[in-house]
Amino acid sequence: MHMVRAGWAKGLKTSVIAFDVAQFFPSLNHEVLMAILRKLGFSDNVVKFFFYYLVSRSTQYAWGNFTSDLRQADVGVGQGRALSPVLSALYLTLIMRLFKLDPLTCGCFLLSYVDDGTLVVQSKSLLNNCDALKWAYSVIFELFKKFGLALEHDKSEVFHFDRSHSKDNPSVDLGYAPYTGATPLKPKLYWWYLGFYFDCKLTFTEHVQYYSTKALLTVKAMKMLGSSTRGLCPVQKCVLYCACVLPIVTYGFCLWFFAAARCKGALHHLSVMQQSAALWITGAFCTSPTGGVEALAGLPSINLLLRCLSERANYWFATLNPTHPVRAFLSCFNCGTIMLHPSLSIQTMSEPEIFHTSGTLFESDTNVLALMETLLLMNPLSRLGVRLMDHFVDQVHFDDCKISRGDADKELKQHTKHLNRLQDKILENIGTYYAGTDASLPLSGHYQAIAASILFSGGAERWRARHVTGKVTTPDAELYAICSAIVNVISCDDCTDIFIFMDLMASACQAVDPSIHSRQGHSVAVCEALQTWFTCKDGQSITFVYIPLRLQWDLHYKAHKYTTELKVMLGPRPARWSYIVPVWVSFGNPHAHPNL
Numbered sequence: 001m002h003m004v005r006a007g008w009a010k011g012l013k014t015s016v017i018a019f020d021v022a023q024f025f026p027s028l029n030h031e032v033l034m035a036i037l038r039k040l041g042f043s044d045n046v047v048k049f050f051f052y053y054l055v056s057r058s059t060q061y062a063w064g065n066f067t068s069d070l071r072q073a074d075v076g077v078g079q080g081r082a083l084s085p086v087l088s089a090l091y092l093t094l095i096m097r098l099f100k101l102d103p104l105t106c107g108c109f110l111l112s113y114v115d116d117g118t119l120v121v122q123s124k125s126l127l128n129n130c131d132a133l134k135w136a137y138s139v140i141f142e143l144f145k146k147f148g149l150a151l152e153h154d155k156s157e158v159f160h161f162d163r164s165h166s167k168d169n170p171s172v173d174l175g176y177a178p179y180t181g182a183t184p185l186k187p188k189l190y191w192w193y194l195g196f197y198f199d200c201k202l203t204f205t206e207h208v209q210y211y212s213t214k215a216l217l218t219v220k221a222m223k224m225l226g227s228s229t230r231g232l233c234p235v236q237k238c239v240l241y242c243a244c245v246l247p248i249v250t251y252g253f254c255l256w257f258f259a260a261a262r263c264k265g266a267l268h269h270l271s272v273m274q275q276s277a278a279l280w281i282t283g284a285f286c287t288s289p290t291g292g293v294e295a296l297a298g299l300p301s302i303n304l305l306l307r308c309l310s311e312r313a314n315y316w317f318a319t320l321n322p323t324h325p326v327r328a329f330l331s332c333f334n335c336g337t338i339m340l341h342p343s344l345s346i347q348t349m350s351e352p353e354i355f356h357t358s359g360t361l362f363e364s365d366t367n368v369l370a371l372m373e374t375l376l377l378m379n380p381l382s383r384l385g386v387r388l389m390d391h392f393v394d395q396v397h398f399d400d401c402k403i404s405r406g407d408a409d410k411e412l413k414q415h416t417k418h419l420n421r422l423q424d425k426i427l428e429n430i431g432t433y434y435a436g437t438d439a440s441l442p443l444s445g446h447y448q449a450i451a452a453s454i455l456f457s458g459g460a461e462r463w464r465a466r467h468v469t470g471k472v473t474t475p476d477a478e479l480y481a482i483c484s485a486i487v488n489v490i491s492c493d494d495c496t497d498i499f500i501f502m503d504l505m506a507s508a509c510q511a512v513d514p515s516i517h518s519r520q521g522h523s524v525a526v527c528e529a530l531q532t533w534f535t536c537k538d539g540q541s542i543t544f545v546y547i548p549l550r551l552q553w554d555l556h557y558k559a560h561k562y563t564t565e566l567k568v569m570l571g572p573r574p575a576r577w578s579y580i581v582p583v584w585v586s587f588g589n590p591h592a593h594p595n596l
Helices: 002-009 030-039 044-054 084-101 126-146 205-225 234-249 264-282 290-297 302-319 325-329 351-356 360-370 408-428 474-489 505-511 520-536 554-564
Strands: 013-022 109-113 116-123 157-161 191-193 196-198 396-399 432-440 449-457 460-470 497-502 541-546
Touching: 002 013, 002 116, 002 157, 002 351, 013 126, 013 191, 030 044, 030 084, 084 109, 084 126, 116 126, 126 157, 157 191, 196 205, 205 234, 205 264, 234 264, 264 290, 264 302, 302 360, 396 505, 432 474, 432 554, 449 474, 449 554, 460 474, 460 554, 474 497, 474 505, 474 520, 497 505, 497 554, 505 520, 505 541
Parallel strands: 396 541, 432 497, 497 541
Antiparallel strands: 013 116, 013 157, 109 116, 191 196, 432 449, 449 460
């Protein structure tokens, strides 16, 4: 889309040919794949690993109670296996490189989505595009043939992107049957590719109509699941709508919903669909106003929902690898370490071209600069086999308690007895440190979130601290409190066991997960500190204990009251997160407040 709109800004028309590779995964040649791996510079050990992974494979077929004998499957790459996408991408790299070096394909772009490829050309005339596509198609056909692959010509499609009022829509003579001579390849009115419906002017009217109709039929089918007197309650209906209908209707919304996009008609189709869903959820009359019924059903307006999803999608650009190809189209501030595209990068476009070009890429390039959080994409601690839970899973424990609705009082009493016994056991051990952590986020939107932790040892309070964490969610603030407690307690030389009491087990699980997520820096700090602590001595452990807030249990409730005592106004410049947590242990002053 960015390529098409950038071409329009320069007065160019874009044409594409989509082709399909026949039996792609089973047709990959093992010897060619090994040669490509050596050509790309992989070590002999990696090449040998893939060789033994692919050669002498066997499979079985099961149908009901019948199971066949072992059959040899020593061909291609097994589709659906974990390594298949990686191997297929490596197989295509050399083909794409040779295609780029061929003089007949100058100015032609080759895009590949596993076994679905696309040839893209741009010029001021559609007839010139057709000639360029014909030569490019012949080159890519011969390259795939040399590598033991074949194209299915009858599945090839051509489409022209032209926003002029001309009705010119020329066909393409591919030179291969069945699209030769008197039966050329004719473009359709709409192009269905990878689940998206494209039209020549990129209005996506057909795309929105198709998926809104599909979602509306899904809503109507859900009416058979229960009536107003029996069956599903409104809460269950709302959950069904959010889980089964919204993913359908929002599929590919970033293609047509962005700043300055003309999407009033598309939003009308979606509003009609959501009104039908709201009427089904609430059981209201069909003449009820749309906004009121949506509010009663607990559904945000479709416009606000798409705006929220769009903002979140913009920030996903920050999680891209520094060498991801998409970064080549962004500005110099977000390009990472990859070289900018000479003609399609936002950095190289003139101001008139930027003014006449719009899309999600421009919006994301601007909004991602406002992201205050630093995401550690290639963090060493998040690699498989190096993570904390890969090496020390026996030393990290979670003491969770799930309270059922049926007999909650009885289970709470039993859990209280368990906590009291656990506290007595902790007090018996001299080297055991335990901390109560909690986070407070006032319901009023005028205050910042607060994170607090109180450290105990031998029945005495050793240290306490609370932190103003800014405008964040409660789980993020809880993660900050856990990080603060752990990083400080492991600095004690006599510490052998740690117990963390909190009321949000999800934040505890996130604390030992260094992968990309919100406030990843705190998790990385926790994992790095614990990994060093576990390595120094044997037999050390940490336990996260869940405390329901309504228990008002001693250790955790102290942290809760300490957190809620502080109220800090949000103001124009709220506090920002810091991932460098210093050591604040001060046994001489147990009530020190380092962040206040």
